[in-house]
Amino acid sequence: MIYHELSTIFVSFKDTTEYEGLVDSIKKYGLFEPILTWKGDIVDGRHRHKACIDAGVEPIFEALPDDMPFDVVRDRVVGSNLMRRHLTAGQRAMTAAALATLSHGGDRVSEQGENFPLGLTTKEAGDKLSISDKYVKVAKAVNRDAPDLAEKVKAGSMSLNEANVERKQRLGFDTYVPPKPKTLDLDELMRTPGDNWDTDV
Numbered sequence: 001m002i003y004h005e006l007s008t009i010f011v012s013f014k015d016t017t018e019y020e021g022l023v024d025s026i027k028k029y030g031l032f033e034p035i036l037t038w039k040g041d042i043v044d045g046r047h048r049h050k051a052c053i054d055a056g057v058e059p060i061f062e063a064l065p066d067d068m069p070f071d072v073v074r075d076r077v078v079g080s081n082l083m084r085r086h087l088t089a090g091q092r093a094m095t096a097a098a099l100a101t102l103s104h105g106g107d108r109v110s111e112q113g114e115n116f117p118l119g120l121t122t123k124e125a126g127d128k129l130s131i132s133d134k135y136v137k138v139a140k141a142v143n144r145d146a147p148d149l150a151e152k153v154k155a156g157s158m159s160l161n162e163a164n165v166e167r168k169q170r171l172g173f174d175t176y177v178p179p180k181p182k183t184l185d186l187d188e189l190m191r192t193p194g195d196n197w198d199t200d201v
Contacts, residue, residue: 001049004041006074009098010081011091011154012047019047026055034062036077044077074102078128090153090160092129093139100125100136138164145171 013019031052035045042049043064052059064073078099087095100122122140123133138160143150146167152158 001037002041003046003049004038004043005102006043006077007041007046009102010085010095011087011156014047014050019051022047022051023054026051026057030057031060034060036064036080037061038064038068038073039066043073044080074099075128082129088156088159089131089135090139090158090163091156092131093126093135093160094143094150094154096122096125096129096131096136097139097143099128100140135160142167 026048031048033045033048035049035052036043049059064076100120102120120128122136126133126136129136139150139153142153142160142163146163149158149163149166153160153163
């Protein structure tokens with residue numbers, strides 16, 4: 001089976017205890033949720049597919065109709081993954097950035113040569129992941145300039161803001177943020193003796 005590009009937009013948890021737990025669960029109880037395919041490719045469930053192989057269990061597939069529009073397939077995959085996963089804001093931004101780079105239904109063209117619909121804009125991708133397009137643009141920049149930091153954000157070990165600060169430092173940008181001016185309490189100031197106040201009232 002081929003993993004469609006759509007199946008790779010969400011962060012991988014292949015080398016984690018979560019994945020090991022999935023393999024153990026499939027060994028004991030079988031696969032609860034079928035692996036989703038479209039036009040013969042896996043669009044959702046690549047980890048379930050790999051876990052079935054590692055567990056020595058025959059995978060179960062659910063095939064979507066070949067004539068189902070790509071945007072419908074995409075929205076189903078995104079929706080089901082958001083329900084299953086607990087993503088950080090940075091992980092959602094990275095996923096939205098990957099979603100926005102999908103210019104069509106993966107790398108394939110239909111046998112009739114019909115092109116798939118254009119991909120999502122940054123804002124549209126952000127809306128689907130409930131994240132501001134500002135953060136999606138930052139995620140794209142981190143992906144472009146510092147792929148190693150992007151991987152840390154995807155893994156949840158670094159926040160998107162931390163990654164962006166380090167990205168800018170590597171590029172030589174000034175990342176200094178001046179402290180906010182201290183707010184003075186006028187009542188407290190008046191109660192504090194000093195040369196500027198007449199305390200003999």
